[in-house]
Amino acid sequence: MASSAFHTASLLANKTNLLSTPIQASAKGYTRNLRVSHSPSIYLRTQFSIRLQGFAAMQEKAACASTLSDDSEMKIPHVMTVAGSDSGAGAGIQADLKACAANRVYCSTVITAVTAQNTVGVQGVSNVPEDFVAAQLKSVLSDMQVDVVKTGLLPSVGIVKILCKILREFPVQALVVDPVMVSTSGDVLAGPSVLSVFREELLPMADIITPNLKEASALLDGIRVETVDDMHSAARLLHNMGPKNVLIKGGDLPNSSDAVDILYDGHNFYELHSPRIKTRNTHGTGCSLASCIAAELAKGYQVLSAVKVAKRFIESALDYSKEIVIGNGPQGPFDHLLRLKSHSQDCHRLQPFNPSDLFLYAVTDSGMNKKWGRSIADAVKAAIEGGATIIQLREKDAETKDFLESAKSCLKICQSHGVPLLINDRIDVALACDADGVHVGQSDMPACVARALLGPEKIIGVSCKTPEQARQAWADGADYIGCGGVYPTNTKENNITVGLDGLKTVCMASKLPVVAIGGIGVSNARAVMEIGTTNLKGIAVVSALFDQECVLTETRKLHAMLLESSIGGTLTNSRPDSDMISCPR
Numbered sequence: 001m002a003s004s005a006f007h008t009a010s011l012l013a014n015k016t017n018l019l020s021t022p023i024q025a026s027a028k029g030y031t032r033n034l035r036v037s038h039s040p041s042i043y044l045r046t047q048f049s050i051r052l053q054g055f056a057a058m059q060e061k062a063a064c065a066s067t068l069s070d071d072s073e074m075k076i077p078h079v080m081t082v083a084g085s086d087s088g089a090g091a092g093i094q095a096d097l098k099a100c101a102a103n104r105v106y107c108s109t110v111i112t113a114v115t116a117q118n119t120v121g122v123q124g125v126s127n128v129p130e131d132f133v134a135a136q137l138k139s140v141l142s143d144m145q146v147d148v149v150k151t152g153l154l155p156s157v158g159i160v161k162i163l164c165k166i167l168r169e170f171p172v173q174a175l176v177v178d179p180v181m182v183s184t185s186g187d188v189l190a191g192p193s194v195l196s197v198f199r200e201e202l203l204p205m206a207d208i209i210t211p212n213l214k215e216a217s218a219l220l221d222g223i224r225v226e227t228v229d230d231m232h233s234a235a236r237l238l239h240n241m242g243p244k245n246v247l248i249k250g251g252d253l254p255n256s257s258d259a260v261d262i263l264y265d266g267h268n269f270y271e272l273h274s275p276r277i278k279t280r281n282t283h284g285t286g287c288s289l290a291s292c293i294a295a296e297l298a299k300g301y302q303v304l305s306a307v308k309v310a311k312r313f314i315e316s317a318l319d320y321s322k323e324i325v326i327g328n329g330p331q332g333p334f335d336h337l338l339r340l341k342s343h344s345q346d347c348h349r350l351q352p353f354n355p356s357d358l359f360l361y362a363v364t365d366s367g368m369n370k371k372w373g374r375s376i377a378d379a380v381k382a383a384i385e386g387g388a389t390i391i392q393l394r395e396k397d398a399e400t401k402d403f404l405e406s407a408k409s410c411l412k413i414c415q416s417h418g419v420p421l422l423i424n425d426r427i428d429v430a431l432a433c434d435a436d437g438v439h440v441g442q443s444d445m446p447a448c449v450a451r452a453l454l455g456p457e458k459i460i461g462v463s464c465k466t467p468e469q470a471r472q473a474w475a476d477g478a479d480y481i482g483c484g485g486v487y488p489t490n491t492k493e494n495n496i497t498v499g500l501d502g503l504k505t506v507c508m509a510s511k512l513p514v515v516a517i518g519g520i521g522v523s524n525a526r527a528v529m530e531i532g533t534t535n536l537k538g539i540a541v542v543s544a545l546f547d548q549e550c551v552l553t554e555t556r557k558l559h560a561m562l563l564e565s566s567i568g569g570t571l572t573n574s575r576p577d578s579d580m581i582s583c584p585r
C-alpha cells in the first residue's frame with residue numbers, strides 16, 4: 001500500500017534518532033551510512049541493508065510529518081483503525097484509541113464488530129453489517145486526511161473484501177494489518193473462513209503484518225510456530241504472501257524470559273528482545289503494538305524504527321501497570337496513558353476545583369511566622385485546624401530548596417485534611433512537590449503558560465485588579481481570580497488599593513469565582529462579603545492569621561465571622577467548626 005517513497009521519507013525524518021551502530025544502507029542510486037538506535041532493552045542481532053527509493057517524494061513526506069504546513073494550519077498525523085470494539089476496553093478499538101493518544105496521533109475508528117468481552121474472555125461477537133462498515137470507511141476517508149490504516153478484527157470475508165476495495169479507491173501511505181483471529185484467552189474472534197481472503201487480498205497490500213504465534217500458524221495452514229527458530233521460518237513464509245514486512249509477536253512464547261518478536265523485511269531478520277514483564281495485565285498488547293507502529297509510521301518514521309518504539313511503549317506501559325487490578329479474570333488491561341497508578345495519590349482531590357474552597361483562604365508569610373517563632377508547616381496546620389479552606393504558600397524570601405521542603409511538609413498536612421495547597425508564583429516548586437496548583441500575579445508567569453506547564457487538572461489562580469485582567473485570566477485557563485487589595489495592606493509593597501467598588505467591578509466582569517484579598521480581617525470581612533455578587537466566594541488573608549500570636553484562635557474567629565455573614569448570603573462552606581480549641585503554642 002505505501003509507496004516505498006514513504007519509507008525513504010521516514011528514514012530521513014528519523015535521522016535525529018540515529019545513533020550507535022553504523023550500518024551500510026544501499027539504495028537504488030543511493031548508498032548511505034546509517035546508524036541504528038539501540039534502546040537499552042531492545043537489541044538487534046542482524047546487520048541489515050535498507051533500500052531507499054524515491055528520495056524526492058520521501059522528502060516531501062518528511063516535510064508533511066512536521067506539524068505546520070505552509071499556510072500555518074496544523075497537520076496532525078492520523079491513523080484510522082478498522083477493528084472491533086472490546087467492551088472491557090483493554091483491546092480492539094479502545095486499545096487503538098488509547099495507544100494513538102498516548103503517542104500523540106489522531107485516531108479515527110471504523111468499527112467492524114462489537115464484542116462482549118471482559119478479563120475472563122469473550123462472551124459474544126456481533127458483526128456490524130458490511131454496508132455499514134463501508135459507510136464508515138467512506139465517511140472517514142472521503143473527508144479526513146488519513147495517513148495510515150491499521151486493521152484489527154475483520155470478522156467476515158465480506159468486510160475484508162469491502163475494506164480492500166475501498167482502500168484501493170482511497171489509497172493511504174501505509175497499511176498495518178494485525179490479523180486478529182484468536183484472543184489471548186483462546187476465544188475465536190474471526191473464523192478460518194477469512195484466511196483465504198487475508199492471504200489473497202489483504203496481506204499483499206500491507207506494509208507490515210503483525211500476527212501472534214497462533215495467528216502466524218493459522219495463516220500457514222497450522223504449521224508449528226512455537227520457538228524463535230519457528231518464528232524465523234514462519235516470517236519468511238508469510239513474507240512470500242506479499243506484505244512488505246512481517247512482525248511475528250512472541251508474547252505467547254513458552255519458556256522465554258524475554259518477550260521476543262521477529263521482524264523480517266524480505267532481506268533481513270531483526271530479533272527484537274525486551275524483558276518479559278511479570279504481570280497479568282497483557283490483554284490488548286497486540287492491538288496496542290500495531291496501533292503504536294501505525295502511529296509512528298503516520299509521523300513519518302520508517303518501519304524498523306516504528307516497531308522498536310512500539311515495542312518499547314508496550315514494555316514501559318506493562319511495567320508501569322503490572323500491579324493494577326481491573327476485573328477478576330486471568331488477563332487484565334494495562335494503562336496506556338500511565339495515569340491510573342497515581343489515582344490513589346490523587347484521592348484527596350475529590351473534584352478538580354471546588355470554588356467554595358476559596359471561603360477562607362490562608363496565605364503564608366515566612367517573615368511573620370519567623371517573627372512569631374513557628375515553622376511554616378506549624379502555621380499551616382494551625383490555620384487548617386482553625387477552619388482555613390485553602391492554603392497558599394507565599395515565601396518570597398525562601399531559598400528554593402527550603403521552599404520545596406516546606407511545600408512538601410505542608411502538602412502532607414493539607415492532604416490529610418482534604419485542603420488544597422497552592423504555591424505562589426513558583427510553578428517549578430508546585431510541579432516538584434505535586435501541589436494542587438499555583439497562584440500567579442500579573443508580573444509572574446502568564447497563566448496560559450502556567451496552564452500549559454501544569455496540565456488541565458491543577459488549580460490556577462490569578463491576581464486581577466481590572467475587568468480586562470479578569471477576562472484575560474479566564475481566557476488563559478485560570479480557575480479563580482484573587483482581587484485586591486481591597487483595603488490598604490502592609491504585606492505587599494506599592495500595592496494599589498481597588499476598594500470595595502473595584503472588587504465589585506472585577507466580580508461583575510467575570511464568571512470565574514473570586515476571592516477578595518488585601519487588608520481583610522475580622523473587622524471588615526463582613527463588609528467585603530456584603531458586596532452582593534454571587535461569584536465572590538471568600539476572603540484571602542495573610543496578617544490577620546499569621547501576624548498573630550495564635551494562628552488557630554485567629555483563624556477560628558475569622559471562620560466563625562465568615563459563617564455568620566454568609567447565612568442567607570452568597571458564601572457557603574461546610575468545614576466543621578469545632579468548639580473551644582486551645583492554642584498549641
Ligand SMILES: Nc1ncnc2c1ncn2[C@@H]1O[C@H](COP(=O)(O)OP(=O)(O)OP(=O)(O)O)[C@@H](O)[C@H]1O
Nearest residue numbers: 184212249250251252259276277283284285286287
Ligand atoms: N509480559 C510481557 N512483557 C513484555 N512484553 C510483552 C509481554 N507480553 C507481550 N509482550 C509484547 O507485546 C506485544 C504483543 O504480543 P502478543 O504476542 O501478546 O500479541 P497478541 O497475542 O496479539 O496480544 P493480545 O491478543 O493480547 O492483544 C509483543 O511485542 C510482545 O513481545
Ligand SMILES: Cc1ncc(CO)c(N)n1
Nearest residue numbers: 084085086091092153183
Ligand atoms: C475486539 C478485539 N480485537 C482484538 C482482540 C485481540 O486482543 C480482542 N481481544 N478483541
Ligand SMILES: [Mg+2]
Nearest residue numbers: 184212251252
Ligand atoms: Mg497474546
